[in-house]
Structures are given as C-alpha cells and as structure tokens.
Amino acid sequence: MEKDKKMVEAITSMSEDFARWYTDVVIKAELIDYSSVKGCMVIKPAGYAIWENIQRELDARFKATGVENVYMPMFIPESLLQKEKDHVEGFAPEVAWVTHGGLEPLQERMCVRPTSETLFCDFYQREIESYRDLPKLYNQWCSVVRWEKTTRPFLRSREFLWQEGHTAHATEEEAEERTIQMLNLYADFCEEVLAIPVIKGRKTDKEKFAGAEATYTIEALMHDGKALQSGTSHNFGDGFARAFGIQYSDRNNQLRYVHQTSWGLTTRLIGAIIMVHGDDSGLLLPPRIAPLQVMVIPIQQRKEGVLEKAEELRRTLAEAGIRVKTDDSDKSPGFKFSEQEMRGIPVRVEIGPKDIAAGQAVLVRRDTREKRMVKLEELAEETRALLEAIQADMLLRAREHRDSHTYTAHSYEELKEIAETKPGFIKMMWCGDQACEEKVKEDTTATSRCMPFEQEAIGEVCPVCGKKAKAMVYWGKAY
Amino acid sequence: MEKDKKMVEAITSMSEDFARWYTDVVIKAELIDYSSVKGCMVIKPAGYAIWENIQRELDARFKATGVENVYMPMFIPESLLQKEKDHVEGFAPEVAWVTHGGLEPLQERMCVRPTSETLFCDFYQREIESYRDLPKLYNQWCSVVRWEKTTRPFLRSREFLWQEGHTAHATEEEAEERTIQMLNLYADFCEEVLAIPVIKGRKTDKEKFAGAEATYTIEALMHDGKALQSGTSHNFGDGFARAFGIQYSDRNNQLRYVHQTSWGLTTRLIGAIIMVHGDDSGLLLPPRIAPLQVMVIPIQQRKEGVLEKAEELRRTLAEAGIRVKTDDSDKSPGFKFSEQEMRGIPVRVEIGPKDIAAGQAVLVRRDTREKRMVKLEELAEETRALLEAIQADMLLRAREHRDSHTYTAHSYEELKEIAETKPGFIKMMWCGDQACEEKVKEDTTATSRCMPFEQEAIGEVCPVCGKKAKAMVYWGKAY
Numbered sequence: 001m002e003k004d005k006k007m008v009e010a011i012t013s014m015s016e017d018f019a020r021w022y023t024d025v026v027i028k029a030e031l032i033d034y035s036s037v038k039g040c041m042v043i044k045p046a047g048y049a050i051w052e053n054i055q056r057e058l059d060a061r062f063k064a065t066g067v068e069n070v071y072m073p074m075f076i077p078e079s080l081l082q083k084e085k086d087h088v089e090g091f092a093p094e095v096a097w098v099t100h101g102g103l104e105p106l107q108e109r110m111c112v113r114p115t116s117e118t119l120f121c122d123f124y125q126r127e128i129e130s131y132r133d134l135p136k137l138y139n140q141w142c143s144v145v146r147w148e149k150t151t152r153p154f155l156r157s158r159e160f161l162w163q164e165g166h167t168a169h170a171t172e173e174e175a176e177e178r179t180i181q182m183l184n185l186y187a188d189f190c191e192e193v194l195a196i197p198v199i200k201g202r203k204t205d206k207e208k209f210a211g212a213e214a215t216y217t218i219e220a221l222m223h224d225g226k227a228l229q230s231g232t233s234h235n236f237g238d239g240f241a242r243a244f245g246i247q248y249s250d251r252n253n254q255l256r257y258v259h260q261t262s263w264g265l266t267t268r269l270i271g272a273i274i275m276v277h278g279d280d281s282g283l284l285l286p287p288r289i290a291p292l293q294v295m296v297i298p299i300q301q302r303k304e305g306v307l308e309k310a311e312e313l314r315r316t317l318a319e320a321g322i323r324v325k326t327d328d329s330d331k332s333p334g335f336k337f338s339e340q341e342m343r344g345i346p347v348r349v350e351i352g353p354k355d356i357a358a359g360q361a362v363l364v365r366r367d368t369r370e371k372r373m374v375k376l377e378e379l380a381e382e383t384r385a386l387l388e389a390i391q392a393d394m395l396l397r398a399r400e401h402r403d404s405h406t407y408t409a410h411s412y413e414e415l416k417e418i419a420e421t422k423p424g425f426i427k428m429m430w431c432g433d434q435a436c437e438e439k440v441k442e443d444t445t446a447t448s449r450c451m452p453f454e455q456e457a458i459g460e461v462c463p464v465c466g467k468k469a470k471a472m473v474y475w476g477k478a479y
Numbered sequence: 480m481e482k483d484k485k486m487v488e489a490i491t492s493m494s495e496d497f498a499r500w501y502t503d504v505v506i507k508a509e510l511i512d513y514s515s516v517k518g519c520m521v522i523k524p525a526g527y528a529i530w531e532n533i534q535r536e537l538d539a540r541f542k543a544t545g546v547e548n549v550y551m552p553m554f555i556p557e558s559l560l561q562k563e564k565d566h567v568e569g570f571a572p573e574v575a576w577v578t579h580g581g582l583e584p585l586q587e588r589m590c591v592r593p594t595s596e597t598l599f600c601d602f603y604q605r606e607i608e609s610y611r612d613l614p615k616l617y618n619q620w621c622s623v624v625r626w627e628k629t630t631r632p633f634l635r636s637r638e639f640l641w642q643e644g645h646t647a648h649a650t651e652e653e654a655e656e657r658t659i660q661m662l663n664l665y666a667d668f669c670e671e672v673l674a675i676p677v678i679k680g681r682k683t684d685k686e687k688f689a690g691a692e693a694t695y696t697i698e699a700l701m702h703d704g705k706a707l708q709s710g711t712s713h714n715f716g717d718g719f720a721r722a723f724g725i726q727y728s729d730r731n732n733q734l735r736y737v738h739q740t741s742w743g744l745t746t747r748l749i750g751a752i753i754m755v756h757g758d759d760s761g762l763l764l765p766p767r768i769a770p771l772q773v774m775v776i777p778i779q780q781r782k783e784g785v786l787e788k789a790e791e792l793r794r795t796l797a798e799a800g801i802r803v804k805t806d807d808s809d810k811s812p813g814f815k816f817s818e819q820e821m822r823g824i825p826v827r828v829e830i831g832p833k834d835i836a837a838g839q840a841v842l843v844r845r846d847t848r849e850k851r852m853v854k855l856e857e858l859a860e861e862t863r864a865l866l867e868a869i870q871a872d873m874l875l876r877a878r879e880h881r882d883s884h885t886y887t888a889h890s891y892e893e894l895k896e897i898a899e900t901k902p903g904f905i906k907m908m909w910c911g912d913q914a915c916e917e918k919v920k921e922d923t924t925a926t927s928r929c930m931p932f933e934q935e936a937i938g939e940v941c942p943v944c945g946k947k948a949k950a951m952v953y954w955g956k957a958y
Contacts, residue, residue, distance in 0.1 A: 036601050040552035048548050069527050073519035074638055097579040101626040102572050122515050143553055147580040159553055
C-alpha cells in the first residue's frame with residue numbers, strides 16, 4: 001500500500017495550487033511529456049486518443065453540414081501573409097520563419113502557418129469563378145505554430161493541433177448564417193460530448209480575430225473560476241476577398257466579392273476537459289470522449305478463475321460496444337484503483353472470488369466514488385446506463401458550478417470587489433467604448449469574454465463611464 | 480455534346496505522354512491544385528478523401544497489432560538531428576530550417592521534421608527505464624518536409640502527408656519480427672484494399688534508409704513499366720539507441736540498449752493508385768478505397784418522376800452501406816458520364832423514364848465499360864456484387880500487367896537490352912558488390928529495387944562481374 005499512497009500524494013491538491021494540480025494531472029495521467037523542443041509538447045497515447053475521439057465526433061458533425069476536408073501547405077510565403085493588413089499585424093510578431101531550404105537561403109522567407117486564411121484565400125482566388133462554385137465549405141485538420149513566450153500544456157503551446165474551417169459564400173447573409181451555425185455546432189459538441197456548458201456570444205472589437213468583421217466565441221468556466229475561450233467562429237465579410245481579389249460572377253454575370261468565414265477548435269479543449277471535470281484524484285473523462293470507458297480490475301487475481309472471469313466480463317462489455325480493458329498487471333488492486341482514477345476512466349468493475357461466488361461484480365463510478373453491486377448477467381446493461389448517468393451528471397455539475405460562479409455587477413465598485421474576491425464570470429453592462437473595456441482590464445485583470453447571445457436587462461448604463469449601455473458583457477479572468 | 484468531347488480531349492493519352500497523362504488526371508480528377516508555395520500542393524476534397532480512407536483502413540490495422548498513436552513536435556533542434564551520424568548525413572541537405580521565432584533569431588536553428596527518428600529517440604530515452612516499459616509501439620500521422628529540387632504531385636513533394644511508426648523492443652529478434660510484420664501489413668493493405676500487387680524484399684545497402692541496419696520495401700509496377708517504392712520498414716538494430724543512450728534494465732537488472740524499428744507510408748500511394756489503375760478516361764479507383772463508389776445519373780431528368788426515382792435508388796444503395804451520390808446537376812448525361820469516369824467512380828447507375836417503366840436500371844462498370852440491366856429490387860445486391868467483382872478484377876489485371884512486364888536477364892547484355900526496350904521489372908543475379916549495382920545504374924538508369932523474399936534460382940554468378948552471386952535482385956527504372 002506504500003506505493004498507492006505515494007501515487008496519490010504525488011498530485012498537488014486543487015485548492016492548494018490549481019496550476020500545479022493541472023500540470024501534475026497532465027503528467028501523471030500520461031497525457032503529455034515535455035519535449036526537447038522548447039514550448040512544444042509530446043502528446044502521448046492517452047492524450048492523443050482523446051484528440052482522436054474529438055476529431056471523429058467533430059468531423060462527422062462537420063460533414064453532416066456539407067463540409068469537406070482538404071490539406072493546404074504548412075508554409076506561407078511572407079508576401080502572401082502580408083496581403084491582408086490587420087491579419088499580418090496580428091500574426092507576424094508570433095510566427096516561426098523558415099529562411100533556408102536544404103543548403104541554400106530562400107529567395108523569400110516563409111512562415112510556418114499560424115492559421116491558414118491566406119492560403120485558403122490564395123486557393124479560392126484561383127478556384128472560384130462563378131456562383132456555381134459556391135459555397136465552398138472546406139476544413140483541414142493540421143498543426144499550427146505560434147511563437148508564444150510562455151507556454152502551458154494544451155492551453156498555450158508553440159505548436160498545437162486544431163481544425164480550421166474556411167468557407168466562401170455568395171452573400172453576406174449566408175456567411176453570417178454559417179458563422180453562427182458552426183458556433184452552435186461547437187457549443188452542442190461541448191455540451192453533448194464533453195459535458196462542458198458554454199456561453200455563446202460575440203467578441204468585442206478589441207478581442208476579435210485579426211482580419212475578422214465579427215468573431216463569435218464559446219466560453220467555458222474552469223474549476224478555478226477562470227474562463228477559457230474554447231472555440232471561435234469568424235465572419236470575415238468581404239475583407240479578405242477584397243485583399244485577395246476573390247470574385248465570382250453571379251447569375252446576372254456581374255462580378256461580386258465572396259463572403260468568407262473561418263472557425264477553429266484546438267487541442268486546448270483537452271485542457272478544458274481537465275480543468276472542468278478533474279479532481280484531486282486526477283483526470284475525469286466524460287464517458288462519450290473517454291478512450292477507455294471501463295477498467296475491469298480483478299481482485300486476488302491469482303485465485304483460480306478470477307482472471308478468466310475478468311476477461312469474460314471484459315468481452316461481454318466490449319461486445320456491448322463499451323471501450324474496456326482489463327488491468328491484469330502485477331500491481332496491487334489499490335494501486336490499480338489509483339491509476340484508473342488518475343487516468344480518469346469513468347467506471348471500474350471490481351471482480352474477485354467472493355463476487356464470483358455471489359454471481360455479481362462491483363461497479364464504481366469515478367465521479368462520485370459510488371459503489372454498486374450488479375448481477376453479472378445485468379453487467380453490460382447496468383454499465384451502459386451508468387455511463388450515461390455519469391455523462392449527464394457531469395454536465396449538470398459543470399453547469400451548476402458555472403451558474404453558482406456567475407455574478408452580476410451593477411456598479412463598477414461591485415465589479416472590482418467581485419473580481420477581487422470571487423473567481424468566476426461577471427455580468428455587467430457596457431457602453432461599447434474600448435476605453436472602458438481597457439479600464440476594466442487594467443483595474444481587475446478581467447477581460448471581456450463576450451457579449452452573450454442571451455442578453456439580460458441588468459442595467460441601463462455602463463457602470464465604468466455612466467454612458468448609455470449597449471450590451472451586457474461577460475467578464476472574467478482568462479487562460 | 481460539344482462539351483463532352485472537349486472534356487475527354489483534355490487528357491493526354493497514356494501512350495502519347497505518360498507523364499502528361501498523369502498530371503492531367505491529377506488536375507482533372509480534382510485531386511490537387513498547385514499552390515503559391517513552390518513544390519507544395521493543395522490536396523483537394525477528392526484527393527484528401529482518398530487519403531482519409533487510406534488512414535482509416537491502415538490505422539485500424541495498426542491498432543489491431545497493438546500500435547498506439549502519438550504526436551511529436553514538428554521541429555527538430557539541429558543538435559538533436561546530428562546525434563546519429565548516418566541519419567544527419569542523409570537528411571541535413573534536404574531540410575527546411577527555421578531560424579527566427581517571432582521577431583527574434585533563435586539561439587539554435589531547428590529544421591522542420593523530414594522524419595522523426597530523432598524526436599522519438601529523444602522521447603524514448605526519457606520514457607524507457609525497465610523491460611516493463613517495452614515494447615513501445617507508437618505511430619503518428621503528420622506531414623513532413625523534404626526540400627526536393629524537382630517535384631511532382633503525390634510522387635515527390637516538398638511537403639507530404641504520411642504515417643511514421645517507431646517502435647522500441649527488448650531484443651533484436653523482436654525488432655526484426657516487427658519490421659517484417661509491418662512490411663507484410665503494408666503489402667496486404669496494398670493488395671486487399673488498393674488492388675496493387677507488390678514485391679516484398681530487402682533494399683541493398685546503397686538504397687537503405689539513413690541510419691538503418693536493414694530496410695525492407697514494397698515495390699509496385701506502374702502502368703508505364705516504372706517501379707514505385709510504395710512503403711518501407713526499417714530495422715535500426717541498436718544504432719539509434721547507442722547514439723541516444725536508450726537503455727532499459729532487463730529482468731536481471733542489467734542495462735541493455737533497445738532495438739528499434741520505423742516504418743512509413745505516404746500520400747505517394749495515391750500516385751501509385753493513379754498510375755496502376757488509371758486509363759485514358761482518367762482515374763479509376765478500387766471500390767474499397769473510393770470515397771464515392773457509385774454515381775447515380777438520371778437520364779431525361781426533367782421528365783416526371785426521374786429525379787425522385789434517382790433519389791430513391793441513391794437511398795437504397797446508401798442504406799446498403801454503399802458510398803453513393805446522385806448527379807442531378809444541369810449538365811448533360813454525356814458530360815456527367817465523362818466526369819464520373821474522369822473521377823474514377825467505379826460504378827454508375829443510369830436511370831431514365833424507359834428504365835423506370837421497365838422496372839430496371841443500367842449498371843455500368845468504370846473499368847470495363849460493361850453495361851448490365853438490373854431489376855430495381857435487386858439493385859443493391861447487384862451493385863455490391865459488382866463492386867466486389869471490380870475490386871477483384873482490378874487486382875488481377877494489375878498482377879497480370881506486372882507479371883507480363885517482369886523479365887529475367889541471364890547476361891549483362893540481356894539486361895541492357897531489356898532495360899532499353901522493355902519497361903518493367905528485371906530479375907538478375909547480383910554478387911552483393913556496390914560497384915556492380917552502380918554500373919547497372921550508370922549503363923541503364925535502372926536501380927536495384929530490392930532483393931525479394933521470394934528468391935529464384937536463375938543463375939550462379941553476377942552477370943556484371945562474373946563473380947559468385949549472392950542474391951536475385953529486382954531492377955527497374957523508378958519514380
């Protein structure tokens with residue numbers, strides 16, 4: 001039992017130091033390893049398998065809306081990056097530059113894509129001629145590079161994995177519709193699959209994407225009360241189209257600029273899963289995204305028939321479509337329990353000689369630790385029901401946590417007090433003036449997260465300046 | 480019909496100019512677009528969907544052998560690349576160098592991975608301590624960069640997509656077993672899914688991978704009689720382990736070096752599919768890998784009930800698990816036929832008013848153009864059988880083509896004559912001396928493709944030098 005204890009002790013508790021708890025979980029649950037490449041991480045099997053499940057789920061949802069996958073070059077010639085003014089200003093300071101190919105210097109240096117708007121625009125400019133070619137609904141799964149100074153696993157990394165959708169439409173309305181459609185798709189995915197409730201809304205001009213007309217976001221609240229921007233969808237209007245000359249001839253043979261969107265979601269989401277659901281025993285994965293949903297752990301496995309029965313249960317569960325393994329390693333049951341909890345596997349099945357004699361097994365929920373005896377012949381059914389219950393309860397708890405950590409500020413003093421004492425979202429009215437937004441940030445370090453689609457009438461004026469308010473804003477300290 | 484003709488005329492015929500035929504197909508079947516990034520391509524939806532199917536099939540086969548997916552950084556610090564002498568010599572001349580991150584020069588330049596042996600070794604060095612940690616069976620799907628001077632879509636591109644498996648084992652035997660296991664997996668995949676027969680064998684020392692002890696290859700024969708190396712599997716012995724200090728303590732607590740393998744397969748395989756199966760009407764995709772297996776083409780689609788019936792047939796086929804679409808665009812049926820043939824969709828279903836009246840549809844094979852009437856109630860069953868027949872026939876034809884283009888040279892004069900007059904593989908004995916291998920290349924431009932596992936007794940001596948022969952070698956001009 002010495003080893004078990006050691007393992008549990010090895011994680012910092014959340015309340016003691018949330019940041020250290022996070023990195024402890026990331027390492028101990030074997031999601032990543034630090035690499036010899038500064039600011040980049042190795043995503044290990046347990047981490048990558050989560051990303052594969054995210055990919056599979058999202059990709060199917062994209063394709064159901066008509067999206068097709070493509071692959072663009074990873075390099076962007078400097079002249080191409082510079083074509084859209086706001087865009088280059090936003091990204092040029094944080095890209096990695098390739099200056100030599102083989103033994104020779106390049107005639108023009110290229111950056112490793114930080115995002116691929118310019119490549120898609122260059123492609124669309126050649127590809128789109130007539131209204132018949134529209135819409136273009138393309139997406140790619142790839143890695144991108146942003147030369148961040150300070151990095152944290154999954155949350156901020158010099159290289160990260162993502163998908164970036166890029167669409168081109170005949171009309172403004174259609175582009176806006178697609179922008180919102182994809183934001184809703186992200187939000188539904190987060191709630192239904194990751195059990196993460198999100199606030200949907202529009203970013204202020206200060207916080208929007210470099211080159212976008214409007215940026216929409218989904219914002220999630222982490223366990224420590226900090227916000228995490230978890231996915232964004234941008235409407236570019238015809239700004240990029242004008243910069244790149246992407247025109248189509250309409251039904252009347254008139255040349256018009258296309259309207260474009262882009263939307264992206266990254267491995268950062270794995271950070272959100274950890275920080276929304278994890279606890280002091282480690283990771284806790286929602287069953288729908290968990291690479292492994294059940295671990296069967298034999299008790300007194302050297303006793304006759306135990307390993308065979310464990311394998312039989314594993315097979316029964318696998319045949320019922322459940323992702324399951326048996327831990328038949330040399331370790332003690334207690335150590336195996338700790339490991340299964342650390343790795344966030346939602347359910348464990350304990351089976352020992354006494355259970356076998358009684359024709360039952362023990363089902364243990366990772367989230368509540370609740371134990372339940374089940375008859376062996378009902379194991380598959382009970383486990384499936386339990387996985388569904390865990391998924392539903394995880395969403396409920398996350399929503400409850402978010403709602404109980406969402407505050408309303410009616411005055412600027414109240415905002416400052418909440419920001420100082422209560423971690424969470426703060427709802428407050430805003431006049432639309434960037435100066436007020438900056439003042440809030442300066443005084444509290446909280447930033448405007450979004451102007452939520454669901455506006456509430458919590459006041460008439462902007463508490464910062466006293467002028468007429470334009471919108472209610474969610475504020476929060478953010479990752 | 481003017482348009483149809485124009486479309487067909489737009490492809491160069493194979494016999495006229497095979498290289499132009501290839502690029503015509505690649506563009507007209509909408510697999511790729513050239514990009515503004517020299518030597519890199521845009522993989523369009525029709526091309527990327529083939530790669531997605533390759534990934535899905537291969538990935539499942541990998542996982543069935545215990546392989547897990549991971550993700551390594553895309554950058555390799557120069558000092559890391561240099562750790563294994565042969566490896567750096569092989570790759571340093573053809574990598575892209577990143578020298579600046581954001582606005583500042585890097586302290587140490589990094590290359591964009593041309594392959595990731597060094598990153599995996601660096602990782603394994605930290606990760607592996609005891610025999611309990613072995614074997615490690617990791618793979619990643621990613622893009623890599625090699626700064627080629629001359630490029631061709633799919634075949635040789637500065638950036639390409641691939642998978643690279645990297646394994647570490649306790650013993651030499653286990654590493655060799657895994658190397659061969661993955662080569663066999665590749666060969667089976669090519670034959671069963673891509674309908675491409677391959678020769679399995681070992682590369683000569685001259686042709687092996689930089690840093691490998693032994694490289695095994697699968698070699699396919701293209702329609703023009705040129706060879707294409709289609710996948711490789713390397714046994715590294717303990718060379719990388721010694722260079723990177725990857726040791727484990729065995730059961731007796733003795734420190735030992737691990738034995739490693741790597742194996743990779745790339746988007747080049749799409750080039751092989753095109754050049755093995757395509758014809759003068761365009762692409763021809765084996766049904767198992769075709770993103771779209773059937774195109775339903777309504778005839779006289781404005782007549783009442785035709786589009787409805789076409790949609791009904793599409794649904795029937797989709798429900799039978801067939802990948803199918805209806806082409807209900809404004810184009811003429813003839814134009815649609817050309818497009819479906821150009822895109823290599825294996826089967827088309829024609830349905831018009833007369834067919835509806837007769838309760839039947841026309842099934843047309845893309846490979847042989849054979850037409851067959853089928854009763855509507857038997858459509859799904861007949862189509863499924865037809866797809867299977869096409870898949871089997873494509874493999875038979877490819878094998879027949881390869882066998883009828885494989886020659887045996889008993890003398891050096893004969894080798895030179897065959898190499899000059901008959902495109903294909905040439906089997907000839909070899910003494911094992913690199914000088915003879917180089918002489919063959921100099922005199923004929925043919926290179927040694929491999930020493931096949933299936934050796935044949937075609938002679939006692941090396942026809943080049945007259946010394947005792949060590950092995951039969953497949954020679955050929957290659958892509």
